[in-house]
Amino acid sequence: MHSPRPGFRAVSKFESLFAYEKPLTDGYKLLPFRFTPFDDQNYVLTNQVGEFLVLDRPTVETFVRHHLPADNPAYNDLKSKHFLLDSDSSVGIDLLALKARTKLRRFANFTGLHMFVVSLRCDHSCPYCQVSRQSDDKIAYDMSTETAEKSLELVFRSPSPNIKIEFQGGEPLLNFPLIKFIVERAKSINELQKRNLQFVIATNLANINDEMLEFCRVHNILISTSLDGPADLHNKNRPRPGNDSYQRTIEGINRVRSTLGRNQVNALMTTSKASLGRVKDIIDEYVRQDFNGIFLRTMSPYGFAIKTKWYEAYHSNEWLKFYFDGLDYILELNRAGHVFVEYYAAIILAKMLTPFEPGFVDLRSPAGIGIGAIIYNYDGDVYASDEGRMLAEMGDKTFLLGNVHKNTYEEIILSDALLAPIEESFAASVPMCTDCAFEPFCGANPVFHHATTGDFVGHKPTSEFCEKSMGIFRHLIELMRSDVEVRRIFTKWANQAC
């Protein structure tokens, strides 16, 4: 009846903490980590699963030389976060493996976001537009039902249990009959496929009507729109005949909310030269329109933004100042009790503060092109990313993977046009990224670097992507270090984003 009795001691006495620290005299092993100077005195250290520490230079030096004594205050922090392994405990290896698997598990799902350019036509003529658009009467730029049908076949070849179909343009509502066709066809295919199927329409809302709203309600379709700030700024950035884009957008948002639900619509902003210095006005507009947060978005070097030279209108440091001012103001709102999120920070914070990976396409390595998101153009051409088709509209077809009428799923997914940029840009093996402590928070961005420097890797010391990203990583860490309440707010944001 009695099982063996492990661990009984002969004498009832207690041993000191020192007795349990004894084995540590035989030293420790370093687990994989990276370090980068943080400020004049300190370094930031990260491991591959995104845990980080800020330590002063002498401590880092002693640590990497294997001389850090167990009674140094940093020792237990380094051990707890799995930067070192000593003979007292080996379970850290198992935990690291578990965390690495958790961070990478999204990749196993493969392509989840499928974008359909149902029409290139648009009623707006935004100078920062990333897609060269056509005036809204040219039917030649609409997707056909045959192309949609072929594209859907490819969508359901993806093994992902979650499939999100996003309608893009141009202005997709200008080809609403095709949206109806695709939604109904996808749902019918899904009766057997049983994926978690979702739909989003990215629209300026200027032309939404009751029939469209009713269709969205019945099929539980989400709406994503553009709101650049208060009326004057929004209308300046987003001209359309009648100069009434702001009014139409706000009316549209309210109609969507009352028909589909409060959180069925979200808005995105783009920062133009005119936006700089007005971040507070922009955020206030989002607060006024009762949004739960804002995504402060920089401009991208594609499409009309290049042709009109709007992209060159401000530099990284101007953008960062805009972003930091905005973040300060948002934190002020939160401190005063108004819960409001900056979504880009939330994505990065999820990487820093949780064991999960939020899977944001621009901050993934391997890059999210093709294997995270893929786009089916109006003419049946398949691109590795939205930005990839924008480049194509400018004449650079580097990211063209094939055509739904000519190529099989295997030909598209295994094409060199997809595999080469993913492989070459993989951050952990790219010069400079491989040594950068911020790599676990960052991503490979082969399309951006190809567009700006002509190759998938780019030149990191002069990369604007690198400058902006690192600036934000440092700033977020600094904010958390100096203020316990900011850390609390950030933890809440992070857990919302994953």
Add this chain to the structure above:
Amino acid sequence: MLTLSGHALELKNFPSDSRGTVVRICAQKDRPFPLREREAFLVTNGEVPEGFGAYITVGKDARRSAPTGSKAIFLSDEFSYLADGDVVRIWPKNNQVRVLYRRNSHHNHFLMTERCNHYCLMCSQPPKDIDDSWIINEILQTIPLIDPSTREIGFTGGEPTLLGEDLFRILRTAKSYLPNTAIHILSNGRLFKDIEFAKRYAAIGHPDMMIGIPIYSDVSTIHDYVVQSDNAFDETIRGILNLKRLNQRVEIRMVIHQQTYKRLPQLAEFIVRNLTFVDHVALMGLEITGFTKANLDILWIDPIEYQSELYRAVSLLADSRIQVSIYNHQLCLLDKCLWPFAKKSISDWKNEYMPECEGCREKENCGGFFSSAKVRYSSHIKAFI
């Protein structure tokens, strides 16, 4: 404090050589006859229905009310709380009575063994290296007598997993007789490092069974020191990973004292990063009994002094969407924003309040003290008037 165990004033007509018997108390005078033989009737107002296996009377002058010739148990006023549906063990050899189950209580725990493979600095139930396997049968006899509408029962030790197959037998019996009763087990989790052992536990398939496992630090040396056993940290973590691999419900328990409070925020972060899938985290105040009394100098810290660590740990866990509770703390010591996490966790039979609590309007909502806290408690206890 309730007396759960003591001597009877007198036992009548029990064979003196008999082993302990486990018996359910009945206070219904119209009880169907076939059930009476196995039950002990609680005599209250002089009425003595026939046919019960035994009769219990409580109080000095109640002795005369037992029917002649029947087995009778006379108890002192300490046991006046006994009521219909409770279960007691009578041990005639040394005149002993122990209350095993109280139907009106939400705090019914069964000690499964006093043996343990830890030797914690603050153990409230110091381990004994004895053969106490008789307890297994007592529990197996008790379970069928428990009211099936009981919300929860607990199993503690010692270390219950040292029972091996007998632990699983008891849990299966509980599942069979009490399918709607939640089970809570306190274990150090080490033996679950063996996945086969963890699979046997999971195979019980109880729909509402949680196992509470202590982690006292994010650092192996400190945890091993607190439990006075090498390799405890590694084995416990591996045990938790195996249990969660098998979809078992796991709670992490942590006792805050002088040796553990400093790294409380780091422990919270460790849980968020490494064990984010646990079902509950309980951060507990010290109970001053057992080994804690002997080690009071190295354990005691006034809870007022670790409030900032507690705040950081609780907010980090809660903000990271992990269920967290504070046990065994008085509201007047806690930041108001921590009140929603504070639970009235102390078992009813040993839950008390101090003279400082006189007139406090939050007493109803406050967890109060262990009765053992008289030895030492915070010097910042203050009534909300």
